[in-house]
Amino acid sequence: MIQRVVLSEQVKEELLDDIMAGRYKPGDRLVESQIAKRMGISQSPVREALRDMVAMRFVEVEPHKGARVRQIDQREVLEIYPVRACLEELAGQLAVAHAGDILDDLQKSTERMTAAFEAQDVRTLAHWDVRFHRAILEASGNQILIETWNSLMIEARTFVTLNNLISRKPHINLAGRHMPIIEALQEGDPIRCGRVMREHVEEFGDVMHGIFEDGDESTTDLKPFELDMALPPLKAEAG
């Protein structure tokens, strides 16, 4: 069997894709032996891929009981925003120093977001939204901050979240909210830039809060968060 990279890495990508596309749903079991057989490989790389995905928080395992796709519930979706808010505030403050390096990138991301929004293309929208935020994080220059932010797995969550947002509030254009951030970066005041970042994230959090609330006043707690639309495969960085 020819392979360019390590098998377990390929397995991971494939499984991730399956999860993102909803072919595996939250709670579904991921049986090592079955996956191995299906992919025509042995159990070891599958096992390793699954463990990696635990670290990524896409999967959870119990000893001797195996792995299943992790359930993302409302609580989790909502709890993430305060955390993002404070991390991204810090990123905004620090990024001012290197704003010049990323302004073009930010501009481009925002344009693509607008286009994707008009096309109601959630996947692309999420892609450029995340890219916008990530660029600022990286411009912060603080490696620990970047890794911490990455550990929140914003990609995956943003996709799921935007999916929800667009389907319920199709009129909200997030791209517009990015302009004040670009302006603050140009202006060069760290405090202000941090504050704008924070407010942006918090605002988004509030919107999500609103969505959950008027969705169901009754069941306040832990309603799981389904991703049930048919989705095209992602892949490929649209230049």
Add this chain to the structure above:
Amino acid sequence: MIQRVVLSEQVKEELLDDIMAGRYKPGDRLVESQIAKRMGISQSPVREALRDMVAMRFVEVEPHKGARVRQIDQREVLEIYPVRACLEELAGQLAVAHAGDILDDLQKSTERMTAAFEAQDVRTLAHWDVRFHRAILEASGNQILIETWNSLMIEARTFVTLNNLISRKPHINLAGRHMPIIEALQEGDPIRCGRVMREHVEEFGDVMHGIFEDGDESTTDLKPFELDMALPPLKAEAG
């Protein structure tokens, strides 16, 4: 071979202990087959343990080249404080709501810290210091925040850091800095409590900054960070 928990878990603990105790130094290779032989087990659980430790950021692996103990450099030590500061500020704000549940615990931790400080027992000092901070994090009630903070591996870093601190500035008593936090929690003002937490972390960061600076003005960048004292084994939760 009798075993209470999964082997890979035991391996992980043992290796972690070895690293913390300096029996493996940063940069040292961790050869799967050697470790397996030494422990009288097969390669698989060792491999799994090592991958886990990658997620914990104690170890780094390159495909086909194996694992080595991660080098912690000054940059990393210093970068962590701004991140901790913002996370713990948030935690402080949120924890006010559940302050009653943890005040006793915080009080106790602080007393133990003082004792450990007087005995110049770094390991115990680190233990209770971390416990103090963790209690507040957990009282925040925001699971994502807790996990994010955990992902920073404060335990390990605190130990290394305090080791350094105590050996160079043995007069600084950290326990004292915890009293204002306890007071703020009692008082019940979220904003103030958050600010106190933030300031505490930042102050600690500043101290570390100072240590690095007057240690060597010359080599400004990426000086690795050695842990070269002989250390007693840890284990066991003192009452």
Add this chain to the structure above:
DNA sequence: CGTTAAGCGGTTATCGATAATCGTTGACGA
């Protein structure tokens, strides 16, 4: 009937062996 325990199917955890890959060494030729 309710309870316990042995049996069973399915799966994970671990093993021991092998294939694939890396870094190095040293012979060889320019």
Add this chain to the structure above:
DNA sequence: TCGTCAACGATTATCGATAACCGCTTAACG
């Protein structure tokens, strides 16, 4: 002398098989 490359030893990545374990069913027992 230097650079190239085949061969080697060391180590990782993967395999296929087996032991250990979980949850469930069922049969024996009170």
